[in-house]
Amino acid sequence: MSGNYSRIVLASRPRGAVTPDNFRMESVPVPELREGEVLVRNRYLSLDPYMRGRMSASKSYAASQALDETMIGATAGEVVDSRHPRFAPGDAVTGMLGWAEMGVADGAHLRKVDAASAPLSAYLGVLGMPGVTAWYGLNQIILPKPGDTVVVSAASGAVGGVVGQLARLNGCRAVGIAGGPEKCAYVVDELGFDACVDYKLGKVAEDLAVATPDGIDGLFENVGGEVFDAALARMNAFGRIALCGMISGYGGKPVPINNIGSVLVNRLSMRGFIITEHMEVWPQALEELADLVASGQLKYRETIAEGLAAAPEAFIGLLQGRNFGKQLVRMA
Ligand code: NDP
Numbered sequence: 001m002s003g004n005y006s007r008i009v010l011a012s013r014p015r016g017a018v019t020p021d022n023f024r025m026e027s028v029p030v031p032e033l034r035e036g037e038v039l040v041r042n043r044y045l046s047l048d049p050y051m052r053g054r055m056s057a058s059k060s061y062a063a064s065q066a067l068d069e070t071m072i073g074a075t076a077g078e079v080v081d082s083r084h085p086r087f088a089p090g091d092a093v094t095g096m097l098g099w100a101e102m103g104v105a106d107g108a109h110l111r112k113v114d115a116a117s118a119p120l121s122a123y124l125g126v127l128g129m130p131g132v133t134a135w136y137g138l139n140q141i142i143l144p145k146p147g148d149t150v151v152v153s154a155a156s157g158a159v160g161g162v163v164g165q166l167a168r169l170n171g172c173r174a175v176g177i178a179g180g181p182e183k184c185a186y187v188v189d190e191l192g193f194d195a196c197v198d199y200k201l202g203k204v205a206e207d208l209a210v211a212t213p214d215g216i217d218g219l220f221e222n223v224g225g226e227v228f229d230a231a232l233a234r235m236n237a238f239g240r241i242a243l244c245g246m247i248s249g250y251g252g253k254p255v256p257i258n259n260i261g262s263v264l265v266n267r268l269s270m271r272g273f274i275i276t277e278h279m280e281v282w283p284q285a286l287e288e289l290a291d292l293v294a295s296g297q298l299k300y301r302e303t304i305a306e307g308l309a310a311a312p313e314a315f316i317g318l319l320q321g322r323n324f325g326k327q328l329v330r331m332a
Contacts, residue, residue, distance in 0.1 A: 001030050001039060001081055006308055007070045007100035014055055016251060018319060022055065023071070023099075023312040031104050033083045038107045042077040042097055045308070045329040046124035047315045048158075052250040061274050070098035071311075074129060076113070076120045087112070094123045099311050101331050118293060125158050125326035126300040127289055133275040134162035134220075135285040137242030138170075140278075141271050142218035146171030149212050151231050154222035154247065155196060156183040156301070158326035162289070163220045164193045165298055172218070175211045177204065177227055179321045186324070191299055205230040215239075224248045225255035232259035241270040250319065301325030307332070 004027045011024035033039055054065040054072055065072055075097040079087050084107025087093065092115035097103030113123045125131065137159075144150055150167035154160040155176025164174035164187065176187040176196040184196035195211040197204060208230050215236035221228050224246030235241070249255060263270060292298035303323040305314035311329045318327045 003030050004028060005030055005100065005102040007098065008308060008311055009068050009099075010055060010065050010071055012067070013057055014052075014251060018052065018055065018251065018312075018316050020312045020316070025309060030102060033081055033104060036084050036107055037082075037104050038079055038084050038087045038093070038110055039081040039102065039104050040075070040077045040093055040095060040097055040110070041080050041102050042075040042100060042331055044076045044121045044124055045099055045311060045331065046074040046076075046128070047305075047311065047318050047323075047327040047329065048074070048129070049245060049247050049250060049318065051315065052319060056251070070100050070103075072096065073098045074124055075100075075103070076123050082107070092120055094128065099308065099329075101308055118290065121302060121304070121326075121328055121330075122293065122300065124328060125302065126162055126293060126298060127286060129275060130158035130326060131162050131289045132282050132285045133244060134159045134166060135289060136275055136278055136281055137220050137244050137273065138163055138166050138218070139285075140281065141242035141269075141273065142167075142220060142240045144170040144172045144218055147173075148217035149173040149175060149214055149236075150218040150220065151175045151177065151208070151212065151216045151234075152220040152222065153177040153199075153227045153231070154245070155187045155193065156191075156324060157222070158300075159244065160220070160222055161187070161191055161300060161325065162298065165191055165292075167218070168192055168194075169292070169297065173212075173214075175208075175216075177208070177223070177231070183324060186301070190301075199227050205233065208234055218242075220244060222247060225257075229255075229257050229259050232257070232262045235262050235266045235268055237266045239266055239268050241268060243270055243272040247319070303327050305329045 079091040152163040167174040187196040197207040222245040225248035
Protein backbone atom coordinates (compact mmCIF):
# COMPACT_ATOMS: atom_id res chain seq x y z
CA MET A 1 0.00 0.00 0.00
CA SER A 2 1.38 3.44 -0.88
CA GLY A 3 0.56 6.83 0.56
CA ASN A 4 1.25 8.70 3.77
CA TYR A 5 -0.09 8.62 7.30
CA SER A 6 0.18 10.92 10.31
CA ARG A 7 2.11 10.21 13.46
CA ILE A 8 3.12 12.13 16.57
CA VAL A 9 6.73 12.11 17.73
CA LEU A 10 8.40 13.29 20.92
CA ALA A 11 9.84 16.67 19.93
CA SER A 12 11.37 17.60 23.30
CA ARG A 13 11.48 16.31 26.86
CA PRO A 14 9.21 18.10 29.35
CA ARG A 15 10.70 20.26 32.09
CA GLY A 16 8.05 19.76 34.76
CA ALA A 17 4.57 19.75 33.27
CA VAL A 18 4.02 18.28 29.80
CA THR A 19 3.17 20.94 27.17
CA PRO A 20 1.81 20.60 23.61
CA ASP A 21 5.16 21.63 22.13
CA ASN A 22 6.77 18.50 23.56
CA PHE A 23 5.05 16.78 20.61
CA ARG A 24 5.18 17.19 16.84
CA MET A 25 2.77 15.79 14.27
CA GLU A 26 4.22 14.74 10.94
CA SER A 27 3.31 12.85 7.79
CA VAL A 28 5.36 9.79 6.85
CA PRO A 29 5.17 7.27 3.99
CA VAL A 30 3.57 3.86 4.58
CA PRO A 31 6.51 1.40 4.65
CA GLU A 32 6.76 -1.68 2.45
CA LEU A 33 5.95 -4.91 4.30
CA ARG A 34 8.67 -7.47 4.90
CA GLU A 35 8.09 -11.18 5.52
CA GLY A 36 6.34 -11.69 8.90
CA GLU A 37 5.06 -8.10 9.09
CA VAL A 38 1.54 -6.72 9.22
CA LEU A 39 0.19 -3.28 8.27
CA VAL A 40 -2.48 -2.04 10.68
CA ARG A 41 -4.87 0.93 10.50
CA ASN A 42 -5.23 2.11 14.08
CA ARG A 43 -8.76 2.94 15.21
CA TYR A 44 -7.97 3.67 18.87
CA LEU A 45 -4.86 4.84 20.70
CA SER A 46 -4.58 4.29 24.44
CA LEU A 47 -3.19 7.17 26.51
CA ASP A 48 -1.64 5.98 29.76
CA PRO A 49 0.17 7.59 32.70
CA TYR A 50 3.35 5.52 32.12
CA MET A 51 4.01 7.59 28.99
CA ARG A 52 4.98 10.52 31.20
CA GLY A 53 7.87 8.46 32.60
CA ARG A 54 9.04 7.48 29.14
CA MET A 55 9.15 11.12 28.06
CA SER A 56 11.81 11.91 30.61
CA ALA A 57 15.45 10.86 30.40
CA SER A 58 15.78 9.79 34.03
CA LYS A 59 16.44 6.18 35.03
CA SER A 60 13.37 3.97 35.26
CA TYR A 61 12.27 0.37 34.73
CA ALA A 62 12.13 0.93 30.95
CA ALA A 63 14.21 2.85 28.42
CA SER A 64 13.20 6.44 27.63
CA GLN A 65 11.18 7.30 24.57
CA ALA A 66 13.61 8.37 21.81
CA LEU A 67 13.31 11.94 20.54
CA ASP A 68 11.88 12.36 17.01
CA GLU A 69 10.43 8.84 17.09
CA THR A 70 6.74 7.84 17.20
CA MET A 71 5.44 8.19 20.77
CA ILE A 72 4.98 4.81 22.41
CA GLY A 73 1.40 3.62 22.86
CA ALA A 74 -0.97 0.69 22.71
CA THR A 75 -3.36 0.66 19.75
CA ALA A 76 -6.36 -1.26 18.50
CA GLY A 77 -7.21 -1.42 14.84
CA GLU A 78 -7.61 -3.58 11.79
CA VAL A 79 -5.20 -5.34 9.49
CA VAL A 80 -4.86 -3.68 6.08
CA ASP A 81 -2.18 -5.92 4.60
CA SER A 82 -0.31 -8.94 5.92
CA ARG A 83 2.78 -10.98 5.20
CA HIS A 84 2.26 -13.05 8.36
CA PRO A 85 0.39 -16.38 8.19
CA ARG A 86 -1.76 -15.68 11.30
CA PHE A 87 -3.22 -12.38 10.04
CA ALA A 88 -5.42 -11.39 7.12
CA PRO A 89 -6.90 -8.05 6.03
CA GLY A 90 -9.87 -7.11 8.20
CA ASP A 91 -8.63 -8.89 11.36
CA ALA A 92 -9.08 -6.84 14.54
CA VAL A 93 -5.80 -6.57 16.45
CA THR A 94 -4.13 -4.79 19.34
CA GLY A 95 -0.45 -3.89 19.39
CA MET A 96 2.04 -1.21 20.35
CA LEU A 97 1.96 0.87 17.18
CA GLY A 98 2.20 4.19 18.99
CA TRP A 99 0.67 7.60 18.39
CA ALA A 100 0.00 7.01 14.71
CA GLU A 101 -2.84 6.46 12.29
CA MET A 102 -1.13 3.39 10.85
CA GLY A 103 1.83 1.21 11.57
CA VAL A 104 3.77 -1.88 10.67
CA ALA A 105 4.37 -4.55 13.31
CA ASP A 106 6.00 -7.93 13.46
CA GLY A 107 3.01 -10.31 13.57
CA ALA A 108 4.50 -11.92 16.69
CA HIS A 109 3.80 -8.68 18.57
CA LEU A 110 0.13 -8.37 17.62
CA ARG A 111 -2.86 -9.87 19.46
CA LYS A 112 -5.95 -10.86 17.49
CA VAL A 113 -9.10 -9.78 19.32
CA ASP A 114 -12.78 -10.57 18.87
CA ALA A 115 -14.44 -7.28 17.92
CA ALA A 116 -17.83 -9.02 17.85
CA SER A 117 -17.86 -9.97 21.54
CA ALA A 118 -16.67 -6.58 22.90
CA PRO A 119 -16.10 -3.12 21.38
CA LEU A 120 -12.60 -2.72 19.96
CA SER A 121 -11.82 0.07 22.43
CA ALA A 122 -12.40 -2.24 25.43
CA TYR A 123 -9.28 -4.23 24.48
CA LEU A 124 -7.19 -1.20 25.47
CA GLY A 125 -8.93 -0.79 28.83
CA VAL A 126 -10.89 -3.27 30.87
CA LEU A 127 -9.89 -6.14 28.50
CA GLY A 128 -6.31 -4.92 28.08
CA MET A 129 -3.35 -3.72 30.11
CA PRO A 130 -5.30 -1.64 32.69
CA GLY A 131 -7.71 -4.51 33.38
CA VAL A 132 -4.89 -7.01 33.84
CA THR A 133 -3.09 -4.52 36.10
CA ALA A 134 -6.13 -4.35 38.37
CA TRP A 135 -6.53 -8.13 38.34
CA TYR A 136 -2.86 -8.74 39.15
CA GLY A 137 -2.47 -6.25 41.97
CA LEU A 138 -5.64 -7.44 43.63
CA ASN A 139 -5.33 -11.20 43.17
CA GLN A 140 -1.57 -11.63 43.42
CA ILE A 141 -0.62 -8.98 45.98
CA ILE A 142 -3.66 -7.92 48.00
CA LEU A 143 -5.09 -11.49 48.14
CA PRO A 144 -8.60 -10.35 49.13
CA LYS A 145 -10.69 -12.33 51.62
CA PRO A 146 -14.44 -11.89 52.14
CA GLY A 147 -15.02 -9.18 54.73
CA ASP A 148 -11.75 -7.36 54.00
CA THR A 149 -11.78 -3.63 53.34
CA VAL A 150 -9.99 -2.81 50.07
CA VAL A 151 -9.18 0.82 49.22
CA VAL A 152 -8.16 2.01 45.76
CA SER A 153 -7.07 5.49 44.66
CA ALA A 154 -7.78 6.99 41.20
CA ALA A 155 -10.93 4.89 41.68
CA SER A 156 -12.91 6.12 38.67
CA GLY A 157 -10.02 5.44 36.30
CA ALA A 158 -9.16 2.58 33.96
CA VAL A 159 -7.35 0.53 36.62
CA GLY A 160 -9.08 1.74 39.78
CA GLY A 161 -12.62 1.10 38.57
CA VAL A 162 -11.81 -2.54 37.89
CA VAL A 163 -10.02 -3.03 41.24
CA GLY A 164 -13.04 -2.00 43.31
CA GLN A 165 -15.52 -4.06 41.30
CA LEU A 166 -13.32 -7.17 41.54
CA ALA A 167 -12.90 -6.58 45.28
CA ARG A 168 -16.70 -6.43 45.68
CA LEU A 169 -17.06 -9.67 43.70
CA ASN A 170 -14.63 -11.21 46.23
CA GLY A 171 -16.93 -10.22 49.10
CA CYS A 172 -14.86 -7.22 50.24
CA ARG A 173 -15.89 -3.72 51.26
CA ALA A 174 -14.61 -1.59 48.38
CA VAL A 175 -13.73 2.03 49.08
CA GLY A 176 -12.55 4.39 46.36
CA ILE A 177 -10.68 7.68 46.48
CA ALA A 178 -11.31 10.01 43.55
CA GLY A 179 -11.29 13.68 42.58
CA GLY A 180 -14.65 15.46 42.68
CA PRO A 181 -18.30 14.69 43.41
CA GLU A 182 -19.12 13.47 39.89
CA LYS A 183 -16.39 10.85 39.87
CA CYS A 184 -17.27 9.74 43.42
CA ALA A 185 -20.98 9.41 42.57
CA TYR A 186 -20.08 7.26 39.54
CA VAL A 187 -17.81 5.02 41.63
CA VAL A 188 -20.58 4.31 44.15
CA ASP A 189 -23.74 4.47 42.01
CA GLU A 190 -22.51 2.90 38.76
CA LEU A 191 -19.57 0.73 39.79
CA GLY A 192 -21.13 -0.39 43.08
CA PHE A 193 -18.32 0.55 45.49
CA ASP A 194 -19.44 0.79 49.13
CA ALA A 195 -18.04 4.31 49.54
CA CYS A 196 -15.86 6.89 47.81
CA VAL A 197 -13.79 9.69 49.33
CA ASP A 198 -13.44 12.93 47.36
CA TYR A 199 -9.83 13.92 48.13
CA LYS A 200 -10.41 17.33 46.56
CA LEU A 201 -12.50 18.32 49.59
CA GLY A 202 -9.15 18.65 51.38
CA LYS A 203 -9.81 16.36 54.37
CA VAL A 204 -8.94 12.98 52.94
CA ALA A 205 -7.65 11.57 56.26
CA GLU A 206 -10.89 12.35 58.15
CA ASP A 207 -13.15 11.22 55.30
CA LEU A 208 -11.19 8.02 54.78
CA ALA A 209 -11.52 7.23 58.50
CA VAL A 210 -15.31 7.50 58.18
CA ALA A 211 -15.36 5.36 55.02
CA THR A 212 -13.17 2.63 56.54
CA PRO A 213 -14.58 2.08 60.04
CA ASP A 214 -12.81 -1.31 60.30
CA GLY A 215 -9.50 -0.04 58.91
CA ILE A 216 -7.91 -1.13 55.60
CA ASP A 217 -6.77 -4.68 54.82
CA GLY A 218 -5.80 -4.16 51.19
CA LEU A 219 -4.61 -0.94 49.56
CA PHE A 220 -4.27 -0.61 45.80
CA GLU A 221 -2.21 2.55 45.43
CA ASN A 222 -2.36 4.49 42.17
CA VAL A 223 -1.68 8.06 43.28
CA GLY A 224 0.97 8.42 46.02
CA GLY A 225 1.49 11.60 48.03
CA GLU A 226 -1.12 12.79 50.51
CA VAL A 227 -3.71 10.23 49.43
CA PHE A 228 -1.31 7.34 50.02
CA ASP A 229 -0.22 8.82 53.35
CA ALA A 230 -3.80 8.99 54.56
CA ALA A 231 -4.43 5.36 53.60
CA LEU A 232 -1.20 4.17 55.26
CA ALA A 233 -2.45 5.56 58.55
CA ARG A 234 -5.62 3.39 58.30
CA MET A 235 -3.89 0.05 57.56
CA ASN A 236 -4.73 -2.96 59.71
CA ALA A 237 -2.15 -5.42 61.03
CA PHE A 238 -0.77 -7.65 58.26
CA GLY A 239 -2.41 -5.52 55.56
CA ARG A 240 -1.24 -5.77 51.97
CA ILE A 241 -0.35 -2.89 49.67
CA ALA A 242 -0.10 -3.20 45.88
CA LEU A 243 2.00 -0.21 44.83
CA CYS A 244 0.81 0.26 41.27
CA GLY A 245 1.32 3.94 40.49
CA MET A 246 2.18 7.31 42.01
CA ILE A 247 0.64 9.64 39.46
CA SER A 248 0.55 12.66 41.79
CA GLY A 249 4.35 12.78 41.59
CA TYR A 250 4.86 12.13 37.86
CA GLY A 251 6.85 14.95 36.36
CA GLY A 252 7.29 16.79 39.63
CA LYS A 253 8.76 16.32 43.06
CA PRO A 254 7.21 13.31 44.86
CA VAL A 255 5.28 14.40 47.96
CA PRO A 256 7.04 13.11 51.12
CA ILE A 257 5.31 10.28 53.02
CA ASN A 258 4.91 10.76 56.78
CA ASN A 259 3.15 7.54 57.78
CA ILE A 260 5.67 5.02 56.45
CA GLY A 261 6.06 3.79 60.07
CA SER A 262 2.72 2.01 59.57
CA VAL A 263 4.55 -0.61 57.48
CA LEU A 264 6.58 -1.60 60.54
CA VAL A 265 4.00 -1.14 63.26
CA ASN A 266 1.34 -3.06 61.31
CA ARG A 267 3.73 -5.62 59.78
CA LEU A 268 2.49 -4.69 56.29
CA SER A 269 3.52 -6.28 53.01
CA MET A 270 4.02 -3.76 50.24
CA ARG A 271 5.01 -4.71 46.71
CA GLY A 272 5.47 -2.63 43.60
CA PHE A 273 4.90 -4.30 40.24
CA ILE A 274 5.09 -3.62 36.52
CA ILE A 275 2.38 -5.53 34.72
CA THR A 276 4.35 -6.18 31.53
CA GLU A 277 6.78 -8.24 33.62
CA HIS A 278 4.00 -10.71 34.45
CA MET A 279 2.87 -11.84 31.01
CA GLU A 280 2.20 -15.33 32.41
CA VAL A 281 -0.99 -14.13 34.13
CA TRP A 282 -2.45 -12.24 31.15
CA PRO A 283 -4.36 -15.15 29.53
CA GLN A 284 -6.13 -16.12 32.78
CA ALA A 285 -6.79 -12.52 33.76
CA LEU A 286 -8.15 -11.58 30.32
CA GLU A 287 -10.42 -14.62 30.25
CA GLU A 288 -11.89 -13.83 33.66
CA LEU A 289 -12.31 -10.14 32.82
CA ALA A 290 -14.00 -10.95 29.49
CA ASP A 291 -16.49 -13.26 31.24
CA LEU A 292 -17.30 -10.56 33.80
CA VAL A 293 -17.79 -7.89 31.12
CA ALA A 294 -19.98 -10.23 29.05
CA SER A 295 -22.16 -11.06 32.06
CA GLY A 296 -22.53 -7.38 32.95
CA GLN A 297 -20.74 -7.76 36.29
CA LEU A 298 -17.83 -5.53 35.28
CA LYS A 299 -18.56 -2.02 34.04
CA TYR A 300 -16.24 0.56 32.56
CA ARG A 301 -16.25 4.05 31.21
CA GLU A 302 -14.21 5.78 28.50
CA THR A 303 -13.21 9.35 27.63
CA ILE A 304 -12.60 9.56 23.89
CA ALA A 305 -10.69 12.35 22.13
CA GLU A 306 -11.37 12.64 18.41
CA GLY A 307 -8.49 12.46 15.90
CA LEU A 308 -4.77 11.92 16.38
CA ALA A 309 -4.09 15.67 16.58
CA ALA A 310 -6.10 15.74 19.83
CA ALA A 311 -3.75 13.24 21.54
CA PRO A 312 -1.32 15.73 23.19
CA GLU A 313 -4.10 17.75 24.88
CA ALA A 314 -5.88 14.56 25.91
CA PHE A 315 -2.66 13.24 27.45
CA ILE A 316 -2.05 16.47 29.34
CA GLY A 317 -5.65 16.20 30.56
CA LEU A 318 -5.06 12.64 31.80
CA LEU A 319 -2.14 13.82 33.93
CA GLN A 320 -4.41 16.50 35.42
CA GLY A 321 -7.35 14.16 36.08
CA ARG A 322 -9.56 15.61 33.32
CA ASN A 323 -10.25 12.11 31.97
CA PHE A 324 -13.20 10.19 33.39
CA GLY A 325 -12.47 6.49 32.88
CA LYS A 326 -10.12 5.05 30.27
CA GLN A 327 -8.59 7.79 28.09
CA LEU A 328 -8.56 6.93 24.40
CA VAL A 329 -8.08 8.69 21.07
CA ARG A 330 -10.30 7.63 18.17
CA MET A 331 -8.97 7.82 14.63
CA ALA A 332 -11.17 7.78 11.53
P1 NDP B 1 -6.63 6.73 35.19
O1 NDP B 1 -7.63 6.32 34.15
O2 NDP B 1 -6.92 6.42 36.61
O3 NDP B 1 -6.33 8.27 35.01
C1 NDP B 1 -5.46 8.90 35.87
C2 NDP B 1 -6.20 9.46 37.07
O4 NDP B 1 -5.28 9.74 38.09
C3 NDP B 1 -6.87 10.79 36.80
O5 NDP B 1 -8.14 10.68 36.20
C4 NDP B 1 -6.98 11.38 38.19
O6 NDP B 1 -8.17 10.95 38.82
C5 NDP B 1 -5.78 10.73 38.89
N1 NDP B 1 -4.77 11.80 39.11
C6 NDP B 1 -4.09 12.48 38.23
N2 NDP B 1 -3.26 13.37 38.80
C7 NDP B 1 -3.46 13.24 40.09
C8 NDP B 1 -2.93 13.92 41.20
N3 NDP B 1 -2.01 14.87 41.08
N4 NDP B 1 -3.36 13.53 42.36
C9 NDP B 1 -4.28 12.58 42.48
N5 NDP B 1 -4.81 11.91 41.45
C10 NDP B 1 -4.41 12.26 40.27
O7 NDP B 1 -5.23 6.05 34.81
P2 NDP B 1 -4.89 4.50 34.84
O8 NDP B 1 -6.01 3.74 35.42
O9 NDP B 1 -4.41 4.14 33.49
O10 NDP B 1 -3.64 4.44 35.82
C11 NDP B 1 -3.82 4.56 37.22
C12 NDP B 1 -2.47 4.36 37.90
O11 NDP B 1 -2.00 3.05 37.64
C13 NDP B 1 -1.38 5.32 37.43
O12 NDP B 1 -0.61 5.71 38.55
C14 NDP B 1 -0.55 4.46 36.51
O13 NDP B 1 0.77 4.91 36.40
C15 NDP B 1 -0.66 3.11 37.19
N6 NDP B 1 -0.42 1.96 36.33
C16 NDP B 1 0.56 1.09 36.70
C17 NDP B 1 0.80 -0.05 36.01
C18 NDP B 1 1.85 -0.99 36.49
O14 NDP B 1 2.20 -1.93 35.77
N7 NDP B 1 2.36 -0.79 37.68
C19 NDP B 1 0.06 -0.37 34.78
C20 NDP B 1 -1.03 0.59 34.50
C21 NDP B 1 -1.22 1.72 35.25
P3 NDP B 1 -8.86 11.91 39.91
O15 NDP B 1 -9.57 12.97 39.14
O16 NDP B 1 -9.73 10.97 40.63
O17 NDP B 1 -7.75 12.46 40.73
